[in-house]
Amino acid sequence: MAAISSDLATAFFGLARRQVTAAVGVWPQCLPLPHLSSASRRGFSVSPRHAAAALPRRRTGPCRFASAAAASSPSSAPTREEGGDVATKIPPDNRIPATIITGFLGSGKTTLLNHILTADHGKRIAVIENEFGEVDIDGSLVAEKRTGTEDIIMLNNGCLCCTVRGDLVRIISELVEKKKGKFDHIVIETTGLANPAPIIQTFYSEDSIFADVKLDGVVTLVDAKHANFHLDEVKPKGVVNEAVEQVAYADRIIVNKTDLVGKQDVTALVQRVKSINGMAHLKQTQYGKVDLDYVLGIGGFDLERIETSVGAEGSKDDHAHSEHEDHDHDHDHDHDHDHDHDHHHHDEHEHKHDGAHGHDHDHTHDPGVSSVSIVCEGNLNLDKANMWLGTLLLERSDDIYRMKGIISVDGMSDRFVFQGVHDIFQGSPDRPWREGEPRTNKLVFIGRNLDAQELEKGFKACLL
């Protein structure tokens, strides 16, 4: 790894650290970026223990930089340590993978789960079901015939995004404690009304989980027949539209129930969903019938697999900047859930789909969540890139739901890869740029009120 790699991250992270005044510290794997206040409101805590769990050895002294993510070599050791600066490649990640299945009510989550459980994949899966409401219906719907399923655990009386989040932590911790080695994968089916963000954050913020379990991916079911209606729903100010959020955070999107609508409608919906999330892979299905490796073992949060999302074909077409109203962004995602979960069904919306072209960017009630992808060749000036990304996250981490990127820095022989979820940021040198390989930067942002032109302009201004 080139020494410059450490400089890059030092710079990124250094900026972050300067903003984080409460001495949370800068730790590998989970880096709290500038918005400490919002992070605190979300109940975030980033602990040094994460570092201990993730790193091959302990550090001494102040850590100004640590890169994260699994590198290929188990013998990888910190490659540079000067005055506390460390560029570390950590050993392969042997933690138990966990998949979140989300999707609006009735979109087919249980159907997919049954498909997963009855398929012959040899994996031993622990299932955590999160039912909203008192009656645990899904428990009885999960197929009797199960292949190697170790546990099905119900989380009742609440949704994962609020009170039950503590239960989730407890249950996963207990699973790991009591049954480690007896299962290979955890699948969490959320209620249809859950916002995945806090669940995702749980995997980074809870020490007890982070050490043993890693988030593998978010799989979102989209109901081909009803999704538009839910995506269109207008929520009270500061309340998230769960259907939109579920799409926005996904690594895999399954547009299900395609048997219930015509091809044109499906095409238009696919375009719409892609304009919200141009990073996820998307498949159209009936009864959740997908290959299991499409939903399990996808490494959606792994740095070494960034390429599969930022290089996804078609992503360039998806960087729609949606016209939208100016929303108040002061809300906290964790706090968006004390609303009752009634649907705010509403009257007819002027929802214009252009079936022929599939470009439906003039939703009257567009919630303003969209994807922006930037692809361009060239080398970045380290200082400028640092300033740009640091400032962006400082100012916009509430709005930036997910981001991933591969970037080329002047003088750095390795690619630099990063991914983030709000104010969690992971970055690491990846592999060397190959001889003759164009040094193409690829970045994808998913978030609220993103201005594609402004982002692209800001990024390009960092190029030499």
Ligand SMILES: Nc1nc2c(ncn2[C@@H]2O[C@H](COP(=O)(O)OP(=O)(O)OP(=O)(O)O)[C@@H](O)[C@H]2O)c(=O)[nH]1
């Ligand atoms: N026609 C059709 N029906 C489907 C399809 N997939 C699932 N269903 C049916 O849709 C209904 C809801 O499916 P579920 O799998 O229970 O959906 P869910 O997302 O788990 O629902 P909630 O738990 O209520 O949020 C069931 O009756 C399924 O059999 C499909 O592709 N086509």
